[in-house]
Amino acid sequence: MTVSNEVRSGARPPTELVAFVRKHPAVSLFVLAMLFGAVVSLAIATGLLPPEAAQLGALSASLAAIVLVLIEGRKGGLRELLGRILIWRVGLQWWAVALFFTVLPSVAALYLFRLLGGPPVDWSGLQPLYTVVPMFILLTIAAGVGEEFGWRGFLLPRLQARHNALASSLIIGVMWAIWHIPLFFVEGTFQHTLQSQGGLLPAVFAFSVFVTASSIWFTWVFNNTRGSVLLAAVMHGASNAWGGYIDVYRGYFGGVLTFGAVSVLVTILIVLLVGPRDLSRTNKRNVLELEEVQPDRVQAPEGGVVQPG
Numbered sequence: 001m002t003v004s005n006e007v008r009s010g011a012r013p014p015t016e017l018v019a020f021v022r023k024h025p026a027v028s029l030f031v032l033a034m035l036f037g038a039v040v041s042l043a044i045a046t047g048l049l050p051p052e053a054a055q056l057g058a059l060s061a062s063l064a065a066i067v068l069v070l071i072e073g074r075k076g077g078l079r080e081l082l083g084r085i086l087i088w089r090v091g092l093q094w095w096a097v098a099l100f101f102t103v104l105p106s107v108a109a110l111y112l113f114r115l116l117g118g119p120p121v122d123w124s125g126l127q128p129l130y131t132v133v134p135m136f137i138l139l140t141i142a143a144g145v146g147e148e149f150g151w152r153g154f155l156l157p158r159l160q161a162r163h164n165a166l167a168s169s170l171i172i173g174v175m176w177a178i179w180h181i182p183l184f185f186v187e188g189t190f191q192h193t194l195q196s197q198g199g200l201l202p203a204v205f206a207f208s209v210f211v212t213a214s215s216i217w218f219t220w221v222f223n224n225t226r227g228s229v230l231l232a233a234v235m236h237g238a239s240n241a242w243g244g245y246i247d248v249y250r251g252y253f254g255g256v257l258t259f260g261a262v263s264v265l266v267t268i269l270i271v272l273l274v275g276p277r278d279l280s281r282t283n284k285r286n287v288l289e290l291e292e293v294q295p296d297r298v299q300a301p302e303g304g305v306v307q308p309g
Contacts (some may be wrong), residue, residue: 013071021071022290025158029064029150030175036060041182051188058143061150061179068154074290084153085145087228094225098235101217105266106246109259118254132245140237145229148236151176151215152222153229157288160223165285166276169219173212177204180211190244198253206253206260213263214239220270220279227286 012018021028037060043049049056069077110121151172159168183191184204195203218232225231248259271279278285 012073018071018073021068025068025155026171026175028068029061029155030179032064032067033061033150033179036063037179037182041186044186051186054183054186054189055142055146057183058146061147062145062153063150065150065154072290080288081149081153084149084227084229085233086230087226088230090225090228090231094221094231095234098221098231099238100242101235102214102239102242103246105262106242106248106259109248109255109262110246110250112262113248113252113255113258116254116258118252118258119250126245132241135244136237136241138237139240140233143240144233144236148229148232152218152232153227156219156222157227157286158290160285161287161289164277165219165223165279166216166271168285169216169279170212172219173215174208176215177208177211180207190249194249194253194256197249197251198256202253202257206256209260210263213260213267216267216270216279219285220274223278223280223285224283226283 037057040049040053040057040060044051044053065081066078069081110118114121155172156168159171162168163171180191181204183189184195184200184207186192191203191207194207197203198206218235221235222228222232248255274281
């Protein structure tokens with residue numbers, strides 16, 4: 001069967017599309033995730049969905065990753081991607097980091113903002129600590145699993161095959177930040193509250209700084225846990241849950257700016273301690289290399305995961 005006949009019959013995607021996805025995984029994931037996310041945003045804007053449904057947009061990144069892996073056509077590709085959720089034996093220390101790391105910069109930002117002229121840090125209004133648990137579970141599933149197959153499971157290993165861990169993290173961080181921008185226009189989201197308080201551009205800037213910094217934190221955990229999407233999803237859910245519980249905002253936009261500054265300082269410290277190449281002192285960065293497909297011929301799908309040695 002010729003290539004043209006296979007394409008017309010729908011047996012496989014056009015070779016040109018396969019080649020593009022393999023050569024440009026970042027562009028492919030970003031565009032497809034934005035398109036999938038836009039469907040949810042438009043449905044909310046037109047009243048087809050309530051504002052609370054904005055969280056459905058989080059599924060766009062992982063959904064895009066699944067579609068792109070199928071387009072790549074690599075044997076075992078989907079199994080490799082989804083199998084990353086089963087990597088859980090990574091050491092108690094990394095479970096602790098994934099679950100509680102965000103608490104440190106959040107609390108530090110509150111007290112630093114106080115020193116800079118902000119309000120006193122009052123903990124009396126917090127809900128009981130156990131109320132974090134259901135929010136953590138919900139956000140790990142909705143935001144963590146919904147996004148992390150895309151940003152970390154699919155894209156990060158492919159970028160790390162071409163760039164060092166820090167550069168790969170920054171690329172994902174910028175795209176991840178842009179991906180969040182539509183939420184600033186959806187009433188009821190945290191992002192919309194920020195822009196209402198501080199203005200659109202300052203809010204987008206402050207949030208983007210945090211997202212880009214946290215992209216480096218996620219790579220640090222990912223590379224030290226053999227490429228575990230599970231730990232990335234847990235860290236994602238925990239970060240969002242603690243962010244809502246501790247609340248660095250507390251009605252003051254300056255608290256958000258301070259948190260962004262603290263996040264950058266923490267990130268610089270991590271990079272200095274573990275190095276930009278692998279963001280790990282003991283493990284090599286987790287990579288996945290794919291052979292580029294030539295547009296004029298079909299090649300057998302190849303590629304493999306290089307786990308830390």
